[in-house]
Amino acid sequence: MTEFEMLLTQNGWSMPEAAKALGYSEGHLYRWKRGEEAPREAVMKLLRMEVRSRQRHDSNASFSFIDLFAGIGGLRRAMEGAGGRCVFTSEWDRFAQQTYHANFPDNRPIAGDIREVAPEDIPDHDVLVAGFPCQPFSLAGVSKKNALGRAHGFLDETQGTLFFDVLRILMHHRPAAFMLENVKNLKSHDKGRTFEVIRRALTEELGYTLHTQIIDAANFVPQHRERIVMVGFREATDFSFEELYLPGRQGRGMRDILHPENGTEAAEGHYTVGPDAKVSDKYTLTDKLWTYLQDYAAKHRAKGNGFGFGLVDGDSIARTLSARYYKDGSEILVSRGEGKNPRRLTPRECARLMGFEDSFRIPVSDTQAYKQFGNSVAVPVFAEVARLMQPHVLKLMDQPRLQKVG
Secondary structure (H helix, E strand, O other): OOHHHHHHHHHOOOHHHHHHHHOOOHHHHHHHHOOOOOOOHHHHHHHHHHHHHHOOOOOOOOEEEEEEOOOOOHHHHHHHHOOEEEEEEEOOOHHHHHHHHHHOOOOOOOEOOHHHOOHHHOOOOOEEEEOOOOOOOOOHHHHHHHHOOOOOOHHHHHOOOHHHHHHHHHHHHOOOEEEEEEEHHHHHHHHHHHHHHHHHHHHHHOOOEEEEEEEEHHHOOOEOOEEEEEEEEOOOOOOOHHHOOOOOOOOOOHHHOOOOOOOOOOOOOOOEEOOOOEEOHHHEOOHHHHHHHHHHHHHHHHOOOOOOOOEEOOOOOEOOOOOOHHHHOOOOEEOOOOOOOOEOOOHHHHHHHOOOOOOOOOOOOHHHHHHHHHHOOOHHHHHHHHHHHHHHHHHHHOOOOOOOOO
């Protein structure tokens, strides 16, 4: 990545926005981005100044954390809300990196593949945060060692998975706490073996206490989204998920996140247009796609299956937004009234549905934005967990940590 491209990313500008701000054509900017021509020094100075002006001043942070498998920074938003300061980020997807940089202009490079990062190259931190992928653990290496009469441990059981990288970082740095996130079905994945390996590795091998809870985001946003949250501490604490504040629905509905289309909000990019900020027609389903989705749903209803589209109005609680939303939007379609084809959510509405504030910048295409928000976390859920963790983290920070391993 050229410095010009990095500065554009850190400023969170799309190419049209950058062209307008810098006073050059998009063609010029693309040539600079590809390194075909050297950008004007005046432009580079302006970009560097913009980046510096956007940098956060977090000297008052009460604890530090690292953000692994960071996506677009949902867990980071939660931790910062509890007084945390991010000191390291890892995310391999370049489009997610673009969105992350646009919203967290701390001018620190994002590490790509965490498997290629040595633990000693990661800064010391008080909390490890990760939304790691759910992967089965191979028992091949374990079975071989058993046959040879040799001892084995979590390093053998988790080798080749991304959870292994979480463990090796925890083992080396011994932070005060961790917060891990995964899909609800993690506990039943591979007939329960996956979660059992995780539990044993974190508690029996590394000595952390472990607290788990399945939380539905519908307590905070108008979307059913159940996720398992795993919180651990280096020493025993009186942390309890029973103290978690879950506000419940409280009249919440999709109206809270849908564009009002009445002029009370400003039009945004290509999402909404005109003086009333009406949702662009591009989000309305074509006759062909709408007919297909209705026929598909009818076919599965006849078979007694629950597959099909999910139609919502202002009073609804939506289904789970997934990373495949960009394909046809069928899981959450917004009703436009009798006799009218429904529409997809706009990326801004997806951001709101995940609990991101309207100031959150979306510098990528709609396809990438749908994938990113579908892969993200519901921020208010984890902000509440982070709030609950914070006093216990601070208490452990006052105690000497065990000597690092490795």
